[in-house]
Amino acid sequence: MQFQILIQQIVNGLSLGSVYALIAVGYSLVYSILLFSNFSHGGFLVIGGYICYYMLALENTQFWTSFINSESALARVFAKIWSPGLISNIWFASAVSLIGAGIAAVIVEKMAYKPIRERTPTTLYILIASMGMSIVIENLFVVTIGGRYKAIPPVIPMQTVELFAGATTSAFDLLSLATSVIFLAALQSFLVKTKWGLAIRAASCNLKVTGMMGVNVNRLIAIVFFVAGMLAAVGGIFLSARYTLYPQLGGNITTKAFVAAVIGGLGSLPGAVAGSVILGLAEMLTTGFVSSQFRDLIVFTLLIGTLIIRPGGLFGKSIVEKI
Amino acid sequence: MKKLVFLISLVSVVMTAALASAAEPIKLGYLAALTGEYAPYGIAEVNSAKMFFDKLNNAGGVLGHPVELISYDTKSRPEDAVNAVRRMIESDKVVAVLGSNTSSINLATGPLVNAAKVPQIGTATTNPAVTVDENGKVYPYSFRICFTDxxxxxxxxxxxxxxxxxxxxxxxxxxxxxxxxxxxxxxxxxxxxxxxxxxxxxxxxxxxxxxxxxxxxxxxxxxxxxxxxxxxxxxxxxxxxxxxxxxxxxxxxxxxxxxxxxxxxxxxxxxxxxxxxxxHVNYYDPNMQPIFKEYQEVYKEEAKEFGNVTLAYDLAKWVTDAIERAGTAEGPAIAKALEETKGLKLMHFTLTIDPTDHNPLNKPGxxxxxxxxxxxxxxxxxxxx
Structure with missing residues (x-):
């Protein structure tokens, strides 16, 4: 009996942890370059979720029909690649959502952070700007789209899958786990195999020196934000399919992802993944064996404990100026 | 200088008197979550109450005055609700507060409305402590239109x-x-x-x-x-x-x-x-269909949160009836009329208030x-x- 609960909660913890990981890695990536915690990261996640939702809903709307029937140049280009069912295809919608969230992240950086980082080396100001940005994004959705819950149409399979020892999971969890692994692996190979990846790794050691070596720092930062925005959108699509979509979705879950990134060591990508899995497991096991009411108590004690014993987190590199 | 001050105060006195004579509106507050996670319920309520009062105003209002509904957002947070109610009472001078639909909110605003002698009526505030203290004594200015937990x-x-x-x-x-x-x-x-x-x-x-x-x-x-x-x-x-x-x-x-x-x-x-x-509400009750139909016509969307729509509509109706019976738009008189409500035919049930706990008597679930x-x-x- 106890063993079965243990297996079930470990399965649940891994699946929750894999979604935390997608978000935590985005945090850590930005942190590793600019040394500040980007609190508007949750906003990118929500942007990704909404783009996916509206793409899926778009095909049957008046707007779309009139657009395709119009004779504008854009419509003619679009009509060439368009086939019935394409827009409401989850893969296409996800791709648009990823790119859209990536672009949104770049725009946020250019508008809100770039002017600050060009004027002052103190990252505290960017941190505060990012807190403001997260509230701005959330409320933009509240006033334009409204606070109502949106459910992504059931395009992602949700059937129950029986595992060993009586534990169960859903096809959705397996898919989200697989997707997380694929994206994290792709990120890793981008960082290791490409020239820009090399530049990003160099910048995470020292941004200034990287700039002096002839790397276009602004473009590098734009790429980092684009990648972080894309990862957030992947998390956003899975989160909104599972927990429905609403403007506050980002805030609730990214606090957890942030804690995971800190436990793992801000700025370290393997650390972010490890921290997410540890957090997911800790949450599920606490509920399974202690009580759900102790969950946050234990999770945040874990955070403080980690910071006391290893201030830089499990995989952290340095402890100077971590905010 | 003194003359100028005198002149200004004279002008303002004359102007206030002039404004008052042109049927000054009776101000009612509506407290609801309009943003945030519970906004779907709150927006439906404010819309529904507004629909009722617009119709009432077109028909001549109550006691010869139009009703002005002032709504504030609680964001589902008691601290925001307390600020909103303070503002309603102190600067807007409302004579009654309608809503909210959440027990936690009305528990927080209870002391405020009772001190200011402005009745507050919750729509779905089902926790008994909203209207009575721990000794079972009723708060004179706290009411509800729903059953209790x-x-x-x-x-x-x-x-x-x-x-x-x-x-x-x-x-x-x-x-x-x-x-x-x-x-x-x-x-x-x-x-x-x-x-x-x-x-x-x-x-x-x-x-x-x-x-x-x-x-x-x-x-x-x-x-x-x-x-x-x-x-x-x-x-x-x-x-x-x-x-x-x-x-x-x-x-x-x-x-x-x-x-x-x-x-x-x-x-x-x-x-x-x-x-x-x-x-609280049977959606398929034929008595209720006119409200849902009207809501659809006015707001071009289905009355999805039909429970909240009905509760808010009936609450608006009840408060109007109380003001009429009180004969004056003042907090204490309205509270007394609310307390004395007997056999009032509303859309979803017939309301009689139990004066000992301010709950509707024998309300069906x-x-x-x-x-x-x-x-x-x-x-x-x-x-x-």
Whole structure:
């Protein structure tokens, strides 16, 4: 009996942890370059979720029909690649959502952070700007789209899958786990195999020196934000399919992802993944064996404990100026 | 200088007098969550009340005055609600506060309205402590138009134990909500009295979206009945996740309280089929159809949160009636008229107020169920014993 609960909660913890990981890695990536915690990261996640939702809903709307029937140049280009069912295809919608969230992240950086980082080396100001940005994004959705819950149409399979020892999971969890692994692996190979990846790794050691070596720092930062925005959108699509979509979705879950990134060591990508899995497991096991009411108590004690014993987190590199 | 001051004050006195003579509006406040997670309920209420008062104003208003409805957003937070009510009373000078629909909010604003002698009437504030103190003494300016949690808990317990034949129960509840805590307590008390056993009793937090850890315990324990004293989003997600974990309607019957909202169908879809909900309003009651139709016409959208739409509409009707009977738009007189309400025919029931606790007397509870067509259907009406 106890063993079965243990297996079930470990399965649940891994699946929750894999979604935390997608978000935590985005945090850590930005942190590793600019040394500040980007609190508007949750906003990118929500942007990704909404783009996916509206793409899926778009095909049957008046707007779309009139657009395709119009004779504008854009419509003619679009009509060439368009086939019935394409827009409401989850893969296409996800791709648009990823790119859209990536672009949104770049725009946020250019508008809100770039002017600050060009004027002052103190990252505290960017941190505060990012807190403001997260509230701005959330409320933009509240006033334009409204606070109502949106459910992504059931395009992602949700059937129950029986595992060993009586534990169960859903096809959705397996898919989200697989997707997380694929994206994290792709990120890793981008960082290791490409020239820009090399530049990003160099910048995470020292941004200034990287700039002096002839790397276009602004473009590098734009790429980092684009990648972080894309990862957030992947998390956003899975989160909104599972927990429905609403403007506050980002805030609730990214606090957890942030804690995971800190436990793992801000700025370290393997650390972010490890921290997410540890957090997911800790949450599920606490509920399974202690009580759900102790969950946050234990999770945040874990955070403080980690910071006391290893201030830089499990995989952290340095402890100077971590905010 | 002195002359100038005198002149200005004279002008302002004359102007105020002139304004007052041109039928000054009676100001009513409406307190509701208009943004945030519980906005769907709140927006429906304000819309519905506004629809009633617009119609009333076109017909000449009440006591010869038009009614001005001033709504403020609580963001579902007691601290914001307290600020909003303070503003309504001190700067807007409202004579009554309508809403909110949340016990936690009205518990927070209670001391304020009672000190200012401005009656406040909750729509779905079911926690008994909203209108009476711990000694059972009624707060003179706190009212409600709904039934209370002890009553709702009793209905739920009896329905589960007798009608569904479930002798063992699991409960998942929001530890941060006064409403959930109260309803849970009353359910447990009555369920145990009937002979039932609570096997799983697990909490969660306001911002939680993942309930699989708690549900794994439910599944493990083999209990086939779950009581949910929560609010729409939590309950929708809990049921959705339970079904995903393989707990289908046969393995886990679900009964929930009046936190039910139609938007849960958007959240959980098919997972809701076969669940039961105790609510205030029977959507299919022919008496109510005109309100829903009017709402659709005015706002170009379906009256999805029909419970809130009806409660707010009837609340507006009740307050108007009280002002009329009081003969004056002043807090204490309105409170007295509210307290003396007897046999007032509203859209969804006939209201008589119990002056000892400011609860509607003998208000029936409605049990809804969600059908295969993903629509809520009337299951049965439970008359109080």
């Amino acid at each position: 002890p009553y709702q808990g009793t209905i739920a317990a009896e329905f589960a134990y007798n009608d569904l034949g479930k002798k063992r129960a699991a409960i998942l509840w929001n530890v941060g909500s006064d409403y959930a805590q109260g309803l849970r307590e009353f359910f447990i008390a009555h369920y145990k009295k009937l002979g039932g056993e609570i096997v799983i009793d697990e909490g969660y937090r306001d911002s939680d979206v993942d309930f699989r850890a708690q549900l794994a315990l439910v599944k493990q324990s083999g209990v086939d009945f779950l009581f949910l004293p929560g609010l729409g989003r939590d309950m929708g997600l809990i049921i959705k996740q339970a079904r995903e974990m393989g707990l289908d309607n046969e393995q886990l019957k679900v009964v929930g309280g009046d936190g039910y909202g139609e938007f849960m169908i958007d959240i959980a879809g098919n997972a809701l089929v076969g669940t039961y909900w105790i609510t 409605i049990i809804l169920t969600i059908g295969e067509d993903l629509k809520s259907a009337f299951f049965k009406e439970v008359a109080p014993k």
